[in-house]
Amino acid sequence: GDSVTQMEGPVTLSEEAFLTINCTYTATGYPSLFWYVQYPGEGLQLLLKATKADDKGSNKGFEATYRKETTSFHLEKGSVQVSDSAVYFCALRGALNNLFFGTGTRLTVIP
């Protein structure tokens, strides 16, 4: 069945460090891919998305490229800030239009 596998955390980085959170997927057909973020004390919200191969989603300095050949959608940011501390979830919209999430990766950025 459709699923996403996400890099386990937690991840702790110093401010201005480079961030990568790995995400790979298994799906039939051509799913849409998403990153959602959950800031402390807040609900989940969409961070970025890509709906077809080679699309790059970007928002708030974060980027992820839909790589069909490696079935991946890794999240990257060149210079993280303390305010980026949150839990990040990779997600896939499957063939039945349901939405599956990974297990989440907790990021802590220290000054």
Next chain:
Amino acid sequence: GAGVSQSPSNKVTEKGKDVELRCDPISGHTALYWYRQSLGQGLEFLIYFQGNSAPDKSGLPSDRFSAERTGGSVSTLTIQRTQQEDSAVYLCASSLSAGRDEKLFFGSGTQLSVL
């Protein structure tokens, strides 16, 4: 209201009792999703509705779990004969449709504790 509303926000119950969790989606949103978030388990898909019908019920953990949606709006998730392993945050989300690039709007969740 402007967002997805879930009630109650917290529910403490005794093992073996039934509970009902409610979700009010954003007005006009046709798709509604239920997830369970357990410590260290991420977000577990339970069920989703397109209108009043549920194209995918495959995530419901057991026959103790059921969900319905009436009038294309409010949904209730019912857990019968609750067990301690049912303790989790139950999240509801809605989207304008179930289209492939539609984003979900999440509620704040119901924290369920089964004693």
